[in-house]
Amino acid sequence: MITLGISKLTYGSGEDLFEISYKDDEVITETGANSFMSDNFEANAFAAFQNKKQTQFFEAGPDTTYNGANEHNCIWQKWSSNNKTDLLSGADDPTGYYTLNCLLTDNGNGRRIVTELTDIQRVVWRPEVMETYVDTHINGTATRVTYYVINTNTNQHYCDIMDKTDPTEYTAQNVPIAPWLLYPQDKTQLQLHYIRHDVLSPWGPSCERYAGVRNTGNNNARTYPLSSALIDYDVPIGNNQNFGFYDNSKSYIFHCTLSTNNYAAGNVWCYICSEDELKVWLASSGLKFIYKNKMYKPVAEGNIIVGYTDDMTSKSDWDEWHTKDDHEKPDAPPVPRPAPGHWDDILSAGTFGSTLGFVNSYYISRAQLLALKTWMGKDEASGGPPDGYDMLNAIVGIKMYPWALASTAPDDITIAIPGSQSMWTNLAQSVTLGAILEVMQGGSPSGNAPTPIRKVNSGVKGFATKAGMQQYNLGTLDMRQFMNTTYPFLTYDATVELYIPFVGTFTLDTQTVMGRTLSCYLNLDPGTGGVYGYCMCNNTMIASGTGNIGVDVPISSAQMGIYRAQADTLATGRMANGIISGLALSAGMPAITSAAVGAMYDARGSVDSRGLSQIGFNTALERLQSGAGRVSTSLAATASNAVTANRSIRQLQQSHGMAMTGSTGGSTVEWCCPWQAYIKIIRPKPHNPGKNYNHAVAVPTYESGNLSSYKGLTVCIDPDVSGLNATTEERNAIAAIMQGGIIV
């Protein structure tokens, strides 16, 4: 209890004067009539006030004095069930802010005594105080804290304490009332928010706070103890103008009226703390919204909430979350981002997407691919593409995936081709390769008018690709299922291995995962075929790795030759890694050597010194080298951006007349792995003897409780049998049996 600067409480004057002196919250002396200690205080006080009008007041101490009608810090007001009645005038005064800066407390002897008097807003309640209701008003006229002392009968007496330091008491204010409390614009989108239970009591962990339930418009307040753990925000009940925060028993923590001024709150009522405390509490990220499926936390400057951010990358943002319903954390919080930005940005910022880059991309089925191939093979008269144009040139690449990928609505597959003029036009005279290029691009070496590039509808439907990565939830595994067994399941000697499909296996720390829930995810970048798999445990990433599931489909014959060569070496077992994907070509580099091209590995994992020249690629490379500028290649052992590589290849092939497009293909063998994440536990096992005949076996417990709460053979440590009404001999016998093993 706080008693600030109060040593004496004075009531009345003259013959009605009485004083209460305090020391350390204890009443020392009490003199005078109409004593607070009187059983008839209430009636007497009422009568006294009725008779004395405004001359009756309490002097709160040396620092506060009665100084006119505006400093109503000492006026007792009796509040009826529906209206507050001004005892002075007897008229209803629903907005009256007469204050009484004292608190009546039941001292347990059927009496109420003044126990607290303060001129600040902050008051620490003692749980033994009878039902109280705290209402902090922050409105245009004054800042105050109101304490409602509620009796069990219908009379409700409340004490209202003024903030004496507020110079604007009773002065109307036309400024935004609570600019520090901003809320999302569309409150109808507000769903839930989570409050960390450990920041519920910013005034100290030992402080018990009681909040009053107060539906809007209902002044018959009741009090309920504040939940210490679970808080929910909800769209206001029954009143579109207000919103509030309340605990799981619908006790308000605070609520406020909405304003239309920059979505700052209007009047704010805080039920359990002062305005400053509320500011600190909300600004300390104790408050978070889920708004339009994104989590927001406040951005505070000097304890003033100036906005909200969805930047939830700090681990502390996800610590100790509790919900109203099940104490569980929210489902799958985002993985902390490696760089500033939002998780959605990462997902949408992949290298691929039909809206990104300058390529058109489609997800198609095998049947659709075959249909497209059929169309490409038709002549123009039969409804195929324009004659004279190699449709393979329009294909940048084809990748194959083992399952359907998320896409958008179906769309016609259209192919952009140069003008209808045959590439063989104007070849009455020999032309250089440059001329052919010019023709293919729509130009004319002879000065003929260029023909425009046009798009041809293949008539085959495809699904335009979605932008960004695709994420898959590989599921969860609750390691707690291994608890609740008689014999230890996981010991320090146990090994836990995790398998993430397409990524690999990982050895996990047994202690890290014991008793926790694991969640695995797989992110796919369709453009490269690469996957990134990871496992989360208690919001911590415990394993991650990369892999590849995208398999390049060879398009041209040269490509097929290379692909077949790979397949052949795979068949003979001389190549352990059959994946060659992505050719990054650049002009002006040193000549190709097999080493520069990259190494092929045989089954033993050693470099195949034969290099690519042995597998049919040499001819193609030689042709590339014969053109303008020599090239060098580098082969990536893992998937790379086929789009980038293919563009370079295609440029070269156009200048050298090569018909090679696409990368050199991948391998579907990686699809053979299990598509399900699992863990493997290797552990020593305590021998279970099976049926415990004669209750002969008991396992370590090392816990305390009443003997009756245990079943079966129970071995006790130093049992205390001194309370038994038995002889010493009997007690000793009982203790001996309990220490040796008593069967309960």
Added chain:
Amino acid sequence: MTISVQFGTCSDAINVLHKKPTVGTAVSCTVKDGVSVSSPYLIVSASAVSDTANWCEISTFGRKYWIVSVDDLPGDRKGVQCQVDALASFESEIANIPVMVARNEGTVQSYLYDTEIPQESQMYVDFYAFSGSSLPAKTYSDDAMTYLLILK
């Protein structure tokens, strides 16, 4: 001194707290002066106690006893030597004793080492799959595959 005794049988072990004996009707018997409450010697008519009785309850003493031995006495009487069963006699009080339990048969406690229960030398390998995956079921069907077609 004459007391009232109920003889019967009990098949529970001595260290069982909640025993379930079967007792007959009360009979009157005589005890020697200076009888021991913890190990009384009862003199009863021969028909009052059967040859298979191993249990008796003496309400006068408020205790329950094991029958240690039975003597044939002249005059168609038997002498029954009893020994108190402290557990049964103070059953409810004992059950309410707060205790520190070192071992318990029914405990489910997974993470305490037990030096008494032998550990098998072989290692066990168990596999546990994650549940709730959004990946499709594994298949090699051509129809299930997706092709990414990239066009210029």
